[in-house]
Amino acid sequence: MAFNLRFRFSPTKDGLVKVLGPLETEIMQILWQEGSSTVKKVHRKLAQQRDIAYTTVMTTMSRLADKGVLNRERDGLAYVYTPVISEDEFVNLVVRQVLDGLLDDYSDTAISYMVDYLAHNNPSELRRLQREIAQRLNA
Secondary structure, three states, X not given: OOOOOOOOOOOOOOHHHHOOOHHHHHHHHHXXXXXXXXXXXXXXXXXXXXXXOHHHHHHHHHHHHHOOOEEEEEEOOEEEEXXXXXXXXXXXXXXXXXXXXHHHHHHHHHHHHHHHHHHHHOHHHHHHHHHHHHHHHHO
C-alpha cells in the first residue's frame, strides 16, 4: 500500500508530535486503539482528561481526514472516522519521508551523523547495521 502523506517535521518535539500536533496525536492514538469512532465519542474521551470544545475535535478530525490519515464516512447524521494507516505504518512512512528528504539533499552529512550517533549512543545497533550492510553487499 503506497501512501503519500505530507507532514511538517519538528525534531525538538516528542514522539508523534514531531509530525502531528498534540491534539492530532491524541486523536490518532484513540482511533488507532478503537479502530473507528465518531467525533462525539472521541470528544467524550478527550473531555475526561481536559476541557475541550466539541467543534475543536470535529475540526481536527476533519483536517486529519483532509491530510489522508483518516477515512470519513457518513453514518446517519454523524461521520465515522477510521484510520487509513496503522500506527506502525504511519511511523515507518514518516521515518522514510524524513530520511529520504535528508539523504536526497545531504547524503554525506546525514550518513556520517547517523554513524557517529550510533557509535556514541548505540554501538550494538551500529554493529547490526554493519552486518546488514555486509549482507546486502554480498547479495
